[in-house]
Amino acid sequence: MSTLTLKVPGMTCGHCEAAVKSEVGKVAGVSTVTVDLATKLVTVEGSDDLAAITAAIDEAGFEVADEASGH
Numbered sequence: 206m207s208t209l210t211l212k213v214p215g216m217t218c219g220h221c222e223a224a225v226k227s228e229v230g231k232v233a234g235v236s237t238v239t240v241d242l243a244t245k246l247v248t249v250e251g252s253d254d255l256a257a258i259t260a261a262i263d264e265a266g267f268e269v270a271d272e273a274s275g276h
Contacts, residue, residue, distance in 0.1 A: 206236070207253035212270040213262055214245045221267070228265040232257045245270075 216222060222240040225247055229238045235258070236251030249258055259269050 206251055209249045209253060209255060209258060211247045211249070211258070211262070212245055213247050213267050214270050215267045216240065216242055216245055216247075218242070221265075224265040225262055225267060228261040229258055232261050 213225065216225060219242075222242060225240055226238045229235060229247065229249055232249075232252055232254065234252035234254065235249055237249070239248040239250075240246075241248075247262065252258065262269055
């Protein structure tokens with residue numbers, strides 16, 4: 206299973222977290238979405254489709270700053 210970790214600096218609250226989890230969770234192949242508001246990191250397991258995941262985060266109203274890591 207692949208894991209992507211993305212930096213999303215605009216997230217500040219539980220609503221932000223819920224919006225990102227909801228949109229990214231709709232991406233085909235995604236099994237788990239974890240949001241850490243303290244570090245502003247979104248970890249996605251199950252899909253390595255960076256374009257689709259970035260688009261989902263954009264749809265939630267946020268921008269990906271950079272790809273923190275991907276394996």
